[in-house]
Amino acid sequence: MGIFRSIFTVAHVVIVLLLGATMLNAYIPPKVFPFLNLLSLAFPFLMIANLLLCFFWIFSWRKRAFVFLLISTLFLTPVRRWINYSEQKNDNLDFKVLTFNNKYNDYGLEEVKNYIKSFNADVIFLQESGYSGLGNSDFEEMKYSLHNRRISFFSKYQIVEQDTIPLIDKGKSVYADVIIKGKRIRFINVYLEPFQLHKSMVKPTEDLEENGTKAKSLVRRFMPVFKKHEEQVQILKNFIEKSPYPVILAGDFNSVPNSYEYYTISGVLKDCFLESGKGFGTSFHDYKIPIRIDYVFSSENLKSTYYQVDRSRKLSDHYPVLVKFSLKD
Known part of the structure; x- marks a missing residue:
């Protein structure tokens, strides 16, 4: 089970980094690096994967759940651009x-x-x-x-x-x-x-x-x-x-x-x-x-x-x- 948690941890870190990379579109134009703009298309799917992994850590009683949840708060405004109240x-x-x-x-x-x-x-x-x-x-x-x-x-x-x-x-x-x-x-x-x-x-x-x-x-x-x-x-x-x-x-x-x-x-x-x-x-x-x-x-x-x-x-x-x-x- 430990090896699977390690794999999930690495995967979660990668997902969070990709989510963060979409926010760089505010500073890096497509003529410099267009792949960031392409990545923005995947934002909803990356966010869903991030939340599912957060729930996994919560139900597994892992302290890293709080770390990933805290990081996820950085994406509240980007999420509100898709779904809002x-x-x-x-x-x-x-x-x-x-x-x-x-x-x-x-x-x-x-x-x-x-x-x-x-x-x-x-x-x-x-x-x-x-x-x-x-x-x-x-x-x-x-x-x-x-x-x-x-x-x-x-x-x-x-x-x-x-x-x-x-x-x-x-x-x-x-x-x-x-x-x-x-x-x-x-x-x-x-x-x-x-x-x-x-x-x-x-x-x-x-x-x-x-x-x-x-x-x-x-x-x-x-x-x-x-x-x-x-x-x-x-x-x-x-x-x-x-x-x-x-x-x-x-x-x-x-x-x-x-x-x-x-x-x-x-x-x-x-x-x-x-x-x-x-x-x-x-x-x-x-x-x-x-x-x-x-x-x-x-x-x-x-x-x-x-x-x-x-x-x-x-x-x-x-x-x-x-x-x-x-x-x-």
């Missing part, structure tokens, strides 16, 4: 924001349109929408809008300024300044460089050699995209820092929490899920593993009071995210 806030509701990658309405234009309308949002961010058939006539209360090749933005309130934020390659972003109850807010819709994956690329088979080939192919595909993301989020960060108005940024980051992309944006804006989210924040369901890649961030002087990932229907490979805001004095 916030107390209900009773602040006044000033406006609602919906962000949704509607996958070009591949699941049915009419169904997607009615689904989006059911949220009665004041501002709508769409990604992978393009010129897919949804316009102002589909959302009667949305009098104002702007569209890009891959993204769309709709607002009940007047847009007083709008433009494209030029990102490299296939990344897309637009901004719109909107006056809500006398306050000018800058809304930024984002769609970062896609990986252009499909299920066959990630689905394991019984052939170990084929799985190895797939894994190598995925790594080759991920690395250049991570480096493009680095440039794209730096452009966004610089744009946000120069904004004279409060900012709400939402969209499909094609990046998980604890990634370089997440750390870069959360350095200048707050993650609304941390402020008002409950339960799981995962928003992409096509691969049946926990992936959170759709976000709503805001400036400090905007308060989110409610955050919901709606899983009631599957009308895209993403679930929509609805966030309610209260304007701070």
